[in-house]
Amino acid sequence: MGVVNVTPDSFSDGGRWIETEAAIAHGRELVAAGAAIIDVGGESTRPGAERPSAGEELRRVVPVVSALAEAGTVVSVDTMRAEVAAAALAAGAAIINDVSGGLSDPQMPALVAESAAPFVVMHWRGHAHDMQSRARYDDVVAEVCAEMLERVDVLLAAGAAREQLVLDPGIGFAKTAAHNWQLLSGLERVVDLGYPVLLGTSRKGFLGSVGRQEGAERPLDSRAVVTAVTSARAARAGVWCVRVHDVTATVDALDVATALGEVRGVGSA
Template sequence: MTAAANSVLPHRPADRPLVMGVVNVTPDSFSDGGRYFDAAAAITHGRELVAQGADIIDIGGESTRPGAQRPTVQEELARVIPVVEGLAEAGAWISVDTMRAEVAESAVAAGARIINDVSGGLADPQMAVVAARTGAGFVVMHWRGHSHDMQSRAIYDDVTADVCRELADQVGAALDAGVSREQIVIDPGLGFAKTADQNWVLLQHLSAFQQMQLPVLVGASRKSFLARMGSPDGGPVPAEQRDFATAAVSVVLAQAQVWAIRVHDVRSTFAACDVVTHLREARG
């Protein structure tokens, strides 16, 4: 029996969204430039995020930045599994960020309790089967293609309606494969086959996703549509300097009462959530 066989999704606190901290075990991540590519460094960083209060640690071994090339299955397994094993007892729920069923199944066996598939089951037809068999939480993100060409697919009649409809189809396919509704989280997929303007529209219409009656996870952290936020000269802000803009988005997400926020910087996210909590309590 796997570690996630009898698990359910972590419960959202009443006063804030869950905070999912990112651990990229990749040499080419857009956000941290391979800083945690070494397994020991990744484990240390994950433990730091747990100490800062992260509810979930999301471990990924494949960069999904636009234009990124995919590692082999063996490379991804070698990157991810030691880190999952090293963090499984750290006190947080472990999520594996992968599009491959083989990696997901191995990660769950190693201690992961959530499968975070940015393709929402479309990249590997066995992914939903693995989610159903293991009972792990299953994040279904809206997706239209791999990193090398996804931005060419950012064409919509109505971005909110189209993303909701396609996401509902992905959820339906997971349910048909035997995944229970209680396992599923949805993610609108900011930055994946979306222009900057389309990302802002989706953030403005989060209620459309919440009407699907499933937990909503949103990952805006350090993404390119935030690159010019706060720039004194209008030029792009480096990814590692976008945490101020990310925290501002986290305020919006906390106000919308999403289920979880996926971020690189945990401390600023908690500060953002605290601001929303205090404002809400002051109105009472």
């Protein structure tokens, strides 16, 4: 899954693809590099980010989704708003990727059930402005799994089908670096819940400090290799899909893992 942030303030590439035509062109580049899905989002979820209005999010997202879908690309829409998700589906999106797992907008579960579209249930404990204050766990893998399954129950009760649902442990969302590493180490426990799993580690802060002296971090554009290593780890655990900015490096890593016979069988979405 290749990332297209149609935002001025995303942590990794804010502003680079804010113009519609630039975002469409970038999506096409990611497909050419090997992405099977393009994830289009119009709201930054980096720590501390402020939310755009629904109207602004629609303005950013819908034309990009429409153009990519018309070209035959499988598109997911990265949104916490049912209104935006519905408009994106009408424009040709195939998947709803909601980082709140349906918690942010009470209308989302009903839309998921009505649309029958695949829906990503990410682990979430609050909006970007205060989520890191909620990064408290005794057993992060067990608690993340339990909280995702609580959201699954809500969605099923709203009429969604089990086959629609994809889980995402929410790397970096209300998690410290230590929590992120523990989740990566315990990915098999997430996969063994029996749902397809989406993993998003790409360029995140905990990867920036790998192998570096305290206080020094890799620049964002220099995190392709460390991201690709986590993608290979995900493949070995049986993760369905990885969400990345640098598609080429991850495709290479997955090709090597496949050649080594290390890719565990995964579910479909």
